Structure formats: C-alpha cells, structure tokens
Amino acid sequence: MRTITGAQAVVESLIAxxxxxxxxxxxxxxLPLYDVxxxxxxxxxxxxxxxxxxxxxxxxxxxxxxxxxxxxxxGPGATNLVTGIANAYMDSIPVVAFTGQVATNAIGTDAxxxxxxxxxxxxxxxxxxxxxxxxxxxxxxxxxxxIASTGRPGPVLIDLPKDVQTxxxxxxxxxxxxxxxxxxxxxxxxxxxxxxxxxxxxxxKPLLYLGGGVISSGASELVRRIAELLGIPVTTTMMGLxxxxxxxxxxxxxxxxHGTAAANLAxxxxxxxxxxxxxxxxxxxxxxxTFAPNAKIIHIDIxxxxxxxxxxxxxxxxxxxxxxxxxxxxxxxxxxxxxEKLAGRRQSWVEQVKKWQExxxxxxxxxxxxxxxQVIQLISELVGDKAVIATEVGQNQMWTAQYxxxxxxxxxxxxxxxxxxxxxxPAAIGAQVGRPDxxxxxxxxxxxxxxxxxxxxxxxxxxxxxxxxxxxxxxxGMVRQWQEFFFDCRYSCVNLEGGTPDFxxxxxxxxxxxxxxxxxxxxxxxxxxxxxxxxxAMLDVVIDRGENVLxxxxxxxxxxKMIFGKEGDK
Amino acid sequence: xxxKRTISILVTNHPGVLARVAGLFSRRGYNIDSIAVGRTEEPxxxxxxxxxxxxxxxxxxxxxxxxxxxDTVKVxxxxxxxxxxxxxxxxxxxxxxxxxxxxxxxxxxxxxxxxDVSEKAAIIEATGDESKISALxxxxxxxxxxxxxxxxxxxxxxxxx
Numbered sequence: 105m106r107t108i109t110g111a112q113a114v115v116e117s118l119i120a121x122x123x124x125x126x127x128x129x130x131x132x133x134x135l136p137l138y139d140v141x142x143x144x145x146x147x148x149x150x151x152x153x154x155x156x157x158x159x160x161x162x163x164x165x166x167x168x169x170x171x172x173x174x175x176x177x178x179g180p181g182a183t184n185l186v187t188g189i190a191n192a193y194m195d196s197i198p199v200v201a202f203t204g205q206v207a208t209n210a211i212g213t214d215a216x217x218x219x220x221x222x223x224x225x226x227x228x229x230x231x232x233x234x235x236x237x238x239x240x241x242x243x244x245x246x247x248x249x250x251i252a253s254t255g256r257p258g259p260v261l262i263d264l265p266k267d268v269q270t271x272x273x274x275x276x277x278x279x280x281x282x283x284x285x286x287x288x289x290x291x292x293x294x295x296x297x298x299x300x301x302x303x304x305x306x307x308x309k310p311l312l313y314l315g316g317g318v319i320s321s322g323a324s325e326l327v328r329r330i331a332e333l334l335g336i337p338v339t340t341t342m343m344g345l346x347x348x349x350x351x352x353x354x355x356x357x358x359x360x361x362h363g364t365a366a367a368n369l370a371x372x373x374x375x376x377x378x379x380x381x382x383x384x385x386x387x388x389x390x391x392x393x394t395f396a397p398n399a400k401i402i403h404i405d406i407x408x409x410x411x412x413x414x415x416x417x418x419x420x421x422x423x424x425x426x427x428x429x430x431x432x433x434x435x436x437x438x439x440x441x442x443x444e445k446l447a448g449r450r451q452s453w454v455e456q457v458k459k460w461q462e463x464x465x466x467x468x469x470x471x472x473x474x475x476x477x478q479v480i481q482l483i484s485e486l487v488g489d490k491a492v493i494a495t496e497v498g499q500n501q502m503w504t505a506q507y508x509x510x511x512x513x514x515x516x517x518x519x520x521x522x523x524x525x526x527x528x529x530p531a532a533i534g535a536q537v538g539r540p541d542x543x544x545x546x547x548x549x550x551x552x553x554x555x556x557x558x559x560x561x562x563x564x565x566x567x568x569x570x571x572x573x574x575x576x577x578x579x580x581g582m583v584r585q586w587q588e589f590f591f592d593c594r595y596s597c598v599n600l601e602g603g604t605p606d607f608x609x610x611x612x613x614x615x616x617x618x619x620x621x622x623x624x625x626x627x628x629x630x631x632x633x634x635x636x637x638x639x640x641a642m643l644d645v646v647i648d649r650g651e652n653v654l655x656x657x658x659x660x661x662x663x664x665k666m667i668f669g670k671e672g673d674k
Numbered sequence: 675x676x677x678k679r680t681i682s683i684l685v686t687n688h689p690g691v692l693a694r695v696a697g698l699f700s701r702r703g704y705n706i707d708s709i710a711v712g713r714t715e716e717p718x719x720x721x722x723x724x725x726x727x728x729x730x731x732x733x734x735x736x737x738x739x740x741x742x743x744x745d746t747v748k749v750x751x752x753x754x755x756x757x758x759x760x761x762x763x764x765x766x767x768x769x770x771x772x773x774x775x776x777x778x779x780x781x782x783x784x785x786x787x788x789x790d791v792s793e794k795a796a797i798i799e800a801t802g803d804e805s806k807i808s809a810l811x812x813x814x815x816x817x818x819x820x821x822x823x824x825x826x827x828x829x830x831x832x833x834x835x
Contacts, residue, residue: 222690223690223693226690226693226694226697227697227698227701230744231743231744231745234689234690251744283744284747285686285744285745285746285747286744407742408738408741409735409738409739409741409742411738412731412734412735413735413738
C-alpha cells in the first residue's frame with residue numbers, strides 16, 4: 105500500500121491492466137490526470153477532437169483484440185465522445201473511456217463545463233460509473249476492464265471529478281474481480297449442443313451465417329474446421345468479414361442488403377441456418393418474415409438477450425462461440441461415420457450454391473472513368489495480406505465489403521451497427537498504432553472523410569503512416585443512390601460539387617503525401633506510390649459519379665428479390 | 675396478446691440504478707404502468723416491482739435486457755406465480771355531513787379507513803390488490819375525488835409447500 109492521488113491511481117491501474125497506449129484530449133477537469141501522464145511510461149496520442157480519440161481507441165481494439173482506452177475532459181469533451189461510445193456499443197467493441205468531471209461539490213450546479221455524462225451515456229454503455237470516493241477507484245477500474253472485455257464486449261465509461269483525481273488513497277490494485285450481478289454464460293448447455301450436433305448431421309442444405317462474435321471470440325479457425333468437415337457453405341455479415349477466408353471454396357461472401365446473390369439465395373434455400381455470433385440485424389434479414397423461410401435456425405450467441413430478439417430460433421445456445429463450437433466439433437468427431445455418409449446427400453446443395461455463384465458473380469463494367477470496385481481490388485493486389493482495411497460509411501464501405509477479399513479476422517475496421525460517417529480515419533489511426541506491422545488503409549468517400557479530417561494532424565505528429573484512399577464521386581453517394589432508387593432521382597442535398605476541398609492540397613497542408621488520379625491507366629502506379637509511401641498519404645481517386653452499390657435488396661424487402669442493375673433491370 | 679405483467683427485480687443499491695432500469699424501459703419502447711421501489715432484508719439490495727402491459731415474448735425479452743444491466747441481481751416475471759399482491763392508495767374525496775356516513779359504509783366493506791377529515795373532504799387509506807383499489811375508486815367517484823395517490827403494486831411470491 106502506498107499513498108498516491110486518484111490521478112496517479114488511474115495511471116497505475118492502466119499500467120496494471122497492461123495498457124500501453126491511450127488516446128485523448130486534455131482540458132480543465134482532467135488536468136490532474138494529464139499532469140501524471142506527463143511523466144508516465146504510457147503512450148498518449150493527442151487526437152484533434154475527442155470523437156477522434158474514442159474512434160481511435162475503438163479501431164485499436166478491433167485491430168488488436170485488446171481494450172481501447174481514451175480520455176476526455178468534462179462537458180463538451182465528454183459529450184464529444186457520445187457518438188464514438190454508441191458506435192462501440194452497437195458493434196460490441198471493448199473500450200474504456202475516462203472523462204473529467206467538475207468537482208463533487210459542484211456537481212448539479214450547472215458549473216462551467218459540467219455535463220451529466222453518466223446519465224447521457226446510460227443507454228450506450230455496457231456500464232458506467234461516476235466516482236465519488238477515491239478509495240473505490242482501483243476496484244472500479246478493475247471492474248471496468250473486466251466488464252468491457254468479457255461476455256459480450258462493449259464500452260464502459262468512468263467519470264472522474266477533479267477533486268477525486270487530486271484526493272489521496274492507500275493504493276493497491278485488486279488482483280481479482282467479483283461482481284455477483286455480472287456473470288456471463290460461457291459454456292453452452294450440453295443438451296443444446298447435442299441438439300446442434302444432431303441437426304448438423306441431419307440437414308441436407310445447411311448454411312453457416314457468421315457475425316462479429318466469431319471474430320471477438322477468436323473462433324475463426326474452429327468455424328473453418330467445422331465448415332470443412334461437413335462441407336457447409338459459409339456467409340458472413342459485414343462485421344463477420346474476415347472470420348472466414350473469402351478465397352475459400354465454401355465462402356459465399358456477405359449476405360443481406362448488399363450481399364452476394366449466392367449468399368442471399370442460399371439463405372432463402374437452406375434447411376438449417378447456423379447463426380454464430382450474429383444478431384439478425386435488419387440490414388441482414390430484410391423482411392424478417394421471409395428470411396430463411398425453409399430453415400430450422402440454430403442461434404449461438406453469448407448474449408441471451410439476442411436469442412429470440414429479432415427472430416425465434418429453434419435451437420438457441422447461449423455461450424461463448426469458441427467454447428460452444430469446440431463442443432460441437434467434438435460432438436461431430438465422435439460421429440465420424442455419419443459425417444462421411446452425409447457428404448453424398450449434400451452434393452446437390454453444394455452444387456446448387458456453386459451454380460448460383462457462377463450465375464450471379466459480383467461484377468461491374470470497366471469504363472473510361474475509374475470504377476470504385478477496381479480501386480478496391482487493386483489495393484488488395486498491391487498490399488494483400490499486409491493490409492488492415494478501415495472504411496468510412498456509405499458506398500465506400502459497401503464496395504469494400506463486397507470487393508475486398510478479407511482472409512483473416514481483425515483486418516476490416518468498419519462501423520457496422522451505428523454506421524458512423526467519420527469513423528474510418530481515426531479508427532485507422534488506432535488500428536495502425538496497434539498493428540505497426542500492417543499497412544492500414546482507410547477507404548473513404550469524399551463526404552465522410554471531411555467528418556474527422558482534422559485527425560490528419562494526429563497521424564502526422566505521431567508518425568502514424570496511415571493511408572487514405574478517397575473514392576471521390578462528389579456526392580454523398582449512398583444517399584444519392586437511395587434517392588435514385590426510391591425517391592424518383594430527386595437528388596436532394598447530396599451534390600458536393602464546388603464545395604469539396606482540393607484533397608491534394610489538404611494532404612500537403614497537414615504534411616502528408618497527397619496525390620490525385622482520374623485516369624484508369626495511371627491508377628495502379630499512383631496507388632502503389634501512395635500505399636508504399638513510408639508516411640501518411642492520401643489519394644484522391646476521381647471515380648465514375650453514377651456508380652451504384654449492387655446488388656441491392658431494398659430496405660424491408662425479401663432477400664431473394666435483389667436489384668442487379670439500373671431501373672427496370674431487376 | 676398483451677396483458678398486465680408483473681416483473682420483480684432485485685438490484686444493487688447504487689446511485690442511478692433506478693434511472694438505469696427506467697431508462698431501459700423507455701429505450702426499448704416499453705410502457706411502465708406502475709413502479710414501486712424499496713429496500714429489502716439485504717441492506718445493499720433494493721427490490722423494484724414493475725407492472726407493464728406486454729405479451730409474453732416481449733416480457734421475456736425485457737427480462738433478458740434487465741438481466742444485462744450490471745446492477746441487476748435477479749429478475750423474475752411473477753405474473754403467473756402464486757403471489758401476495760398489495761397496493762396502497764390515498765383518496766381525497768369530497769365529503770360533508772350530508773354524505774359522510776354513506777362514504778363510511780362503502781369504505782368499511784373494503785376495510786379501508788379515514789385517516790384525515792375536514793368539513794368538506796376526507797382522506798381515505800386503502801390497501802389491497804389492484805382490482806380492489808380500482809373498485810373502491812369507482813364507487814367513490816360519484817362523490818367527487820379531489821386527489822388520488824397510488825403506490826403501485828408490490829408483490830411477494832408465496833412459499834410453496
């Protein structure tokens with residue numbers, strides 16, 4: 105036991121948790137904490153906006169699997185975290201956010217830079233605390249890291265009044281954590297697992313549907329073994345991209361609104377849908393009553409509240425995906441003879457799925473102008489297995505999900521549930537900090553990149569060599585696409601022409617390498633130059649303005665009814 | 675089919691725990707009919723009894739969501755259990771010398787009592803299950819109810835044999 109201040113206790117606790125880097129932005133109410141950071145071994149990355157700090161912590165967590173940490177001051181600093189916290193909450197990303205707060209005796213007086221951030225973030229955190237007694241600080245931090253990273257992961261927030269940071273305590277960091285009211289279920293019920301095995305051994309047209317839970321639980325390898333053992337085709341959500349190698353012969357790519365035709369037709373035709381770490385989101389299911397209409401549904405998830413939330417499953421299994429699948433695989437292996445007999449019965453299903461893939465391949469027309477899809481394919485050709493890909497939100501994100509061949513988990517950093525424009529650049533910065541061995545590329549749109557472009561300064565100052573490739577169509581492209589399809593081509597407030605900055609000059613202003621390309625013939629060379637540049641670099645790619653993300657299932661539509669081309673061509 | 679469901683929740687006594695529970699109801703779109711909160715035999719634990727209108731599936735989903743809150747110790751839907759249910763109501767009814775005895779007769783059937791009386795009004799205290807309280811209120815309504823406070827239902831599961 106040593107007597108130290110609350111601020112010192114925060115930093116010591118972070119070090120005890122194995123934290124190496126924090127993203128943050130100082131201010132009045134966190135001055136005591138920043139004073140301790142001044143002489144601490146923790147790396148602090150100063151972002152240029154608190155939203156950048158939380159997204160960077162989020163991107164760091166997605167790329168590494170560790171808990172991301174960020175710090176902001178009270179009031180506006182704290183409220184600037186809100187979007188990022190909601191983003192991490194929707195995608196179940198472990199983040200611990202520290203906010204400064206006015207002194208305890210000023211709370212509730214509308215003091216300068218006071219905001220009730222624990223109240224504001226109640227519905228978007230897994231849990232949060234306002235620390236009123238400095239002696240509770242070490243155990244709260246211990247609990248925060250435990251809650252953020254276990255069960256279904258998620259963001260937690262710790263609000264630190266200024267006087268709590270300066271008060272002293274006898275410090276020791278707890279070795280164990282015990283929260284009687286928080287006990288996630290890790291092991292699946294044996295009876296449910298036996299039912300899963302039986303169903304897998306009976307189904308003639310099974311399909312695996314993987315979500316982000318496969319990645320967060322580290323179960324990719326297990327999923328691959330089960331899929332190969334039984335010869336089951338695999339589709340993933342956007343959050344699940346990378347959980348199964350896209351080059352694998354059983355891979356059907358993404359399903360849902362912008363999924364592949366083969367994946368969506370397979371969902372419609374399957375007799376056993378095995379949902380693993382996925383949550384039947386509306387962007388995946390379309391019209392829920394027509395989703396997987398012929399299937400028995402197995403739902404494996406660590407969050408009991410996901411079972412039956414959107415869809416009633418026939419065989420629910422609550423538990424950690426990795427532990428549950430380990431049991432399932434063991435159950436299959438003792439039934440080797442049955443597994444071998446199955447192969448023949450499934451032949452026609454596997455052939456049918458292959459036929460759909462051949463009949464409806466993911467294609468686009470090359471033209472005189474650069475097509476966004478070719479940019480994405482070229483990035484993969486040029487950096488391939490060395491890359492971690494971040495995206496913004498909109499067409500850029502969907503083209504990436506469709507055309508980038510993700511092979512490994514934690515190589516796509518993208519805002520799924522919340523769909524946060526401006527996520528990509530700060531998240532890429534966080535990912536690059538966590539994975540210095542990778543080439544981190546943010547595939548952006550000319551709309552989203554401006555939502556957090558101030559973080560270019562962060563990358564420059566901290567020598568974080570991220571690359572940004574802007575698919576520039578001078579439109580808020582996804583909104584324009586919806587207006588074309590569903591609002592009679594009335595392009596309301598989406599044309600960015602005349603207002604977009606010169607991205608080459610913007611890059612140079614921040615001390616980045618900046619390049620622009622509009623000629624398809626030069627694309628590969630310029631892209632290679634940018635991707636191989638040792639420092640941060642931005643490439644403005646002028647693309648065909650009218651290009652759409654296809655195929656598309658209209659919102660609330662049936663997965664089997666996709667739009668493949670422009671008007672009439674359905 | 676929706677019906678009234680009674681949910682009993684044990685929560686740790688942390689500040690803000692009521693806001694967490696109430697916030698969950700509004701965020702997920704559930705309407706609370708009544709909520710009663712108080713200490714239990716464990717000093718660090720409070721019990722909330724919440725009545726809401728929901729179908730069975732919605733009730734199940736709600737319980738799962740409530741269980742996810744870090745501060746909840748236990749959640750149970752006691753709607754279909756054998757329980758003792760009580761609610762307390764204070765009813766200020768217009769009553770003068772002309773009808774006071776009539777009112778007294780009515781409330782005595784309900785084992786309610788007058789706890790305050792003036793020339794023009796009386797305050798009646800009644801306990802019982804929800805339907806009893808509602809029936810009493812309906813009978814008193816013609817006299818003119820000036821003010822009404824109900825605590826909301828509390829419930830305790832009976833000990834089985």
